[in-house]
Amino acid sequence: MLKHVLKSTLLKWRANAFNGTLTFGRSVMTRPTVTLNGTSTTFRHMAQSGSSLKRNMHSSAILRQAEAAVKKQPAKNLLNSSKTVGYWLVGTSGLVFGIVVLGGLTRLTESGLSITEWKPVTGTIPPLNEKEWLEEFARYKNSPEFQQLNSHIDLDEFKFIFFMEWVHRLWGRAIGAVFVLPAVYFAVAKKASPRVNRRVFSLACLLGFQGFIGWWMVKSGLDQEQLDERKSKPTVSQYRLTTHLSVAFLLYLGMLWTGIEVLKEAKWVRNPTKALSEFTKLDNPALKPLRRTSLGLLALTFVTAMSGGLVAGLDAGLIYNTFPHMGDNWLPSQRELFDETYARKEDTGDLFWRNLLENPTTVQLNHRILATTTFFSILGLHMWVNRRKHILPKNAVKSMHTMMGVVSLQVTLGIFTLLYLVPIPLASLHQAGAIALLTNALVFASQLRKPRVPMRILVSGLSTKVVQKPNSSILVEAARSAK
Numbered sequence: 036m037l038k039h040v041l042k043s044t045l046l047k048w049r050a051n052a053f054n055g056t057l058t059f060g061r062s063v064m065t066r067p068t069v070t071l072n073g074t075s076t077t078f079r080h081m082a083q084s085g086s087s088l089k090r091n092m093h094s095s096a097i098l099r100q101a102e103a104a105v106k107k108q109p110a111k112n113l114l115n116s117s118k119t120v121g122y123w124l125v126g127t128s129g130l131v132f133g134i135v136v137l138g139g140l141t142r143l144t145e146s147g148l149s150i151t152e153w154k155p156v157t158g159t160i161p162p163l164n165e166k167e168w169l170e171e172f173a174r175y176k177n178s179p180e181f182q183q184l185n186s187h188i189d190l191d192e193f194k195f196i197f198f199m200e201w202v203h204r205l206w207g208r209a210i211g212a213v214f215v216l217p218a219v220y221f222a223v224a225k226k227a228s229p230r231v232n233r234r235v236f237s238l239a240c241l242l243g244f245q246g247f248i249g250w251w252m253v254k255s256g257l258d259q260e261q262l263d264e265r266k267s268k269p270t271v272s273q274y275r276l277t278t279h280l281s282v283a284f285l286l287y288l289g290m291l292w293t294g295i296e297v298l299k300e301a302k303w304v305r306n307p308t309k310a311l312s313e314f315t316k317l318d319n320p321a322l323k324p325l326r327r328t329s330l331g332l333l334a335l336t337f338v339t340a341m342s343g344g345l346v347a348g349l350d351a352g353l354i355y356n357t358f359p360h361m362g363d364n365w366l367p368s369q370r371e372l373f374d375e376t377y378a379r380k381e382d383t384g385d386l387f388w389r390n391l392l393e394n395p396t397t398v399q400l401n402h403r404i405l406a407t408t409t410f411f412s413i414l415g416l417h418m419w420v421n422r423r424k425h426i427l428p429k430n431a432v433k434s435m436h437t438m439m440g441v442v443s444l445q446v447t448l449g450i451f452t453l454l455y456l457v458p459i460p461l462a463s464l465h466q467a468g469a470i471a472l473l474t475n476a477l478v479f480a481s482q483l484r485k486p487r488v489p490m491r492i493l494v495s496g497l498s499t500k501v502v503q504k505p506n507s508s509i510l511v512e513a514a515r516s517a518k
């Protein structure tokens with residue numbers, strides 16, 4: 036088994052070494068060193084520490100190339116990140132989950148347009164006395180939403196909608212702090228690998244960008260000119276709402292994916308023998324199509340969720356409140372689905388896509404079609420997995436079962452949200468269900484991922500008797516990093 040792992044690793048090296056680079060997993064690196072929490076280990080060191088590695092590698096040309104590369108560039112690459120980094124990423128993704136649900140509640144209680152200004156720093160402090168409240172209320176009274184929809188509300192009602200939006204924005208700022216400050220610490224303290232640091236940096240940029248998107252979205256509901264152009268009542272643009280939702284979901288998935296990866300690698304390092312048997316299962320070529328399908332499923336669930344964002348943005352859940360029929364028939368008429376009033380070009384060249392994205396009837400039908408496709412794809416995959424569970428890692432089988440349950444619940448929630456004309460608790464649960472389903476699809480896909488090549492090397496080295504000597508620096512450092 037070990038031989039098999041090492042052989043496949045060496046084959047990969049050989050294939051790439053002759054092109055002058057070494058491939059580590061999916062990223063091509065020119066530094067063939069393994070450093071664990073700051074201590075550098077070259078392949079020669081590993082070869083000296085582990086007799087089987089030594090036997091396989093010592094004579095090879097790859098080793099010489101590796102040594103030459105090390106001389107040229109200092110060894111900086113951490114192999115894996117500390118477990119704390121993994122917990123932090125998963126924890127922060129939980130905060131993003133929370134803000135998505137809160138954002139949904141803000142929309143459903145129609146509170147999102149209550150704060151008419153964007154003050155990134157001073158906006159943290161709400162009105163503190165009666166005078167400040169009256170000033171804030173006066174600003175809201177100038178907004179299209181108050182003038183056209185909410186002119187009946189009093190100061191106490193205004194305080195409620197203000198509070199919802201204020202907490203939403205405050206939560207966003209808190210996520211920024213909880214993400215960025217520890218990220219800097221983990222990078223400086225070398226607790227995160229450069230690979231994780233790069234991802235964290237991209238996620239931090241996306242997080243900052245999300246703040247701007249939030250305000251860009253709110254602006255579309257405050258600006259009368261934009262509302263006139265869209266011929267809309269005072270609500271935010273469905274495009275901007277869906278963009279905001281999609282970035283939130285991407286942030287969530289990015290944090291969770293990276294966090295899970297870090298924790299999984301730490302677990303492998305802690306228990307290399309068990310890890311090796313897991314690797315053997317994951318190396319089974321029969322899993323290749325399933326691995327691709329799992330990523331496809333994640334993408335399909337994401338697209339379905341985005342189509343749900345359009346339904347929410349257009350209040351398209353308030354029409355055709357029947358299921359599975361839409362009204363008296365299975366489908367609305369073609370004239371209604373592709374209504375010319377939605378086309379803005381004189382030659383109606385934009386008729387098709389505008390109806391797909393702007394006509395509530397068509398948008399609702401799309402969501403039904405995508406949701407049904409997602410449901411049956413998961414059902415099909417569930418049946419496939421059930422027949423071949425012996426070749427899959429146990430956890431992957433378990434998460435497939437959970438996914439079947441979650442998608443059934445999600446579809447049921449969606450149907451009841453529609454039948455009961457979008458009551459707030461059901462709609463909010465349906466939104467949370469979408470994130471739960473995405474989480475499940477992501478966990479399933481991550482459980483089928485093959486280990487990165489440096490992980491294979493480390494785990495293989497750790498599992499050999501010689502490397503398990505207490506004075507082996509690989510073992511000591513790897514164990515420390517996995518604590």
Ligand code: HEM
Binds near residue numbers: 143344350451452453
């Ligand atoms: C895989 C299954 C499904 C997923 C992943 C999904 C996802 C979503 C998402 C993310 C939203 C946006 C929520 C928000 O931003 O507030 C949404 C809205 C909605 N979905 Fe689904 N959905 C699914 C199935 C269904 C089904 C089967 C129906 C009913 C036929 C349905 C009906 C609705 C309705 C009516 C809304 C609008 C709710 C509102 O205005 O807040 N969904 N969906």
